[in-house]
Amino acid sequence: GAVVSQHPSWVICKSGTSVKIECRSLDFQATTMFWYRQFPKQSLMLMATSNEGSKATYEQGVEKDKFLINHASLTLSTLTVTSAHPEDSSFYICSPKLDRAYGYTFGSGTRLTVV
Amino acid sequence: DAKTTQPPSMDCAEGRAANLPCNHSTISGNEYVYWYRQIHSQGPQYIIHGLKNNETNEMASLIITEDRKSSTLILPHATLRDTAVYYCIVRPSADTGRRALTFGSGTRLQVQP
Numbered sequence: 001g002a003v004v005s006q007h008p009s010w011v012i013c014k015s016g017t018s019v020k021i022e023c024r025s026l027d028f029q030a031t032t033m034f035w036y037r038q039f040p041k042q043s044l045m046l047m048a049t050s051n052e053g054s055k056a057t058y059e060q061g062v063e064k065d066k067f068l069i070n071h072a073s074l075t076l077s078t079l080t081v082t083s084a085h086p087e088d089s090s091f092y093i094c095s096p097k098l099d100r101a102y103g104y105t106f107g108s109g110t111r112l113t114v115v
Numbered sequence: 116d117a118k119t120t121q122p123p124s125m126d127c128a129e130g131r132a133a134n135l136p137c138n139h140s141t142i143s144g145n146e147y148v149y150w151y152r153q154i155h156s157q158g159p160q161y162i163i164h165g166l167k168n169n170e171t172n173e174m175a176s177l178i179i180t181e182d183r184k185s186s187t188l189i190l191p192h193a194t195l196r197d198t199a200v201y202y203c204i205v206r207p208s209a210d211t212g213r214r215a216l217t218f219g220s221g222t223r224l225q226v227q228p
Contacts, residue, residue, distance in 0.1 A: 034215040043218045093158045102149060104216055106158030
């Protein structure tokens with residue numbers, strides 16, 4: 001259980017455009033989704049936490065106006081990178097909050113390249 | 116969460132056992148040891164977790180020292196598909212998934228043919 005589907009798996013966009021990344025929980029309802037990003041040769045870093053029906057919370061240093069998170073339903077959370085710049089190029093991964101402390105599941109990740 | 120220390124990289128021959136160490140000398144009594152791995156360009160994958168007893172599942176074995184200050188993840192017969200970054204994470208048992216996982220730098224395991 002706790003399968004999450006993330007799309008797209010990769011995307012190339014031009015500077016200044018926006019990109020939307022979707023994470024869908026397939027066999028359960030996710031009230032909370034964690035969003036991570038991973039720069040090349042670095043570890044995963046938590047960016048933000050989305051909560052169904054309420055505002056997302058952002059980690060220090062993450063611009064909430066740039067990384068728009070929407071969690072409008074229990075099965076869909078989206079991350080939109082607005083006005084993308086080359087420095088936003090990264091690997092973005094979602095992970096639903098589960099009621100257990102083990103066996104966290106993760107989306108397959110989205111590799112964003114901004115040119 | 117207790118801090119963990121792992122070697123940055125290790126090599127292992129295909130078919131041999133891969134033993135990945137993790138030091139967590141500041142671990143407290145209610146904290147579990149979790150292992151995840153991340154194959155290149157994929158999301159992390161849960162492997163195993165334990166408190167103080169050794170654990171085994173279909174993927175790996177986890178050996179925790181008696182003083183719980185270190186542990187070893189063992190992949191008994193490593194294959195090329197086991198090439199990945201392995202993360203050792205320590206979390207309180209009472210933490211029922213309220214918080215996101217905190218990933219350190221992990222160990223990059225390269226399985227050689």
